[in-house]
Amino acid sequence: MLAREAAMSRATFMRAFSAHSESSPLALLSHVRMQLASTMLTRTRKSIADVAADVGYQSEAAFSKRFKELYGVAPGRFRQANGIT
Numbered sequence: 001m002l003a004r005e006a007a008m009s010r011a012t013f014m015r016a017f018s019a020h021s022e023s024s025p026l027a028l029l030s031h032v033r034m035q036l037a038s039t040m041l042t043r044t045r046k047s048i049a050d051v052a053a054d055v056g057y058q059s060e061a062a063f064s065k066r067f068k069e070l071y072g073v074a075p076g077r078f079r080q081a082n083g084i085t
Contacts, residue, residue, distance in 0.1 A: 034070050037063070041079045048075045 003013035052063035
């Protein structure tokens with residue numbers, strides 16, 4: 001989709017993206033999603049399932065697994081330690 005929006009082939013887009021970034025488009029998207037999720041967990045009372053859906057995950061389990069890989073704790077624990085009271 002990004003390549004199409006940039007009016008490039010996938011291969012050309014990947015080369016151009018790689019020339020300007022140390023990560024892949026998918027890795028960047030995952031990073032942005034997790035940053036948004038961490039903000040939502042600390043600033044809203046939305047359920048973890050709703051946060052997962054809001055940042056583009058269809059599965060709360062997949063979201064929680066990825067979140068824990070990046071932050072070292074499950075989303076619920078992250079919220080307890082950093083969230084609103």
